[in-house]
Amino acid sequence: MVVGGSHRSPNWRAHIGATLKGLRRLRNVRPPQMAERLHLSIRAYENFENGKGRLNVERLLRVATLLDADPYATLTALDVGSPEFAQRCANNKLMSILMLALRDFDRKAQDAIVGLDPLFLMKAFSAFFDQLAEHAAEQQEVIARWQRLRDNPDEDGGGEPEAD
Structure with a gap:
């Protein structure tokens, strides 16, 4: 740090x-x-x-x-x-x-x-954090969809939304 x-x-x-x-x-x-x-x-x-x-x-x-x-x-x-x-x-x-x-x-x-290449590290961390950001966005969409369905049950024929 x-x-x-x-x-x-x-x-x-x-x-x-x-x-x-x-x-x-x-x-x-x-x-x-x-x-x-x-x-x-x-x-x-x-x-x-x-x-x-x-x-x-x-x-x-x-x-x-x-x-x-x-x-x-x-x-x-x-x-x-x-x-x-x-x-x-x-x-x-x-x-x-x-x-x-x-x-x-x-x-x-x-x-x-000591032998790890900085370019490799940058690419690896970028790929990892891109994947993590994508997962976070997907998770947020599932939560938002669940909340919409909870608040408006008529949109999906009633009932609780399924968890992904």
Whole structure:
């Protein structure tokens, strides 16, 4: 993770605020509640949430944990410049799962990782994430179809829609 490094988004301070506020709102938690959970004054928490002062990664991870969000996705959201990414991964823990898979890959491949061609890696990851995005879109369509049928049972002759 390059948080604080040369790859950091130029708007990382704004992204901290948007990321933390988004997660907090997703979980229906108010700033005073977060301040209390973190043993901070409300003002200190609000300053932290708004990206004022130094980036405190430990506190950022603690907020993610307290909100039952994916801590790796919270950090990644800052690196990729997408506060929404943390919210999108809050429930499915995508980045934590990816980190576990990377850990297993490191254990299996060990020093052979050094010889992997960057072009191959880019193609492999692009193909994987394209397939994952396609699957996510299909899943969303199934959910949307199910909700339409649930809300308008006359469209399909009544009854509950079948799961794919």
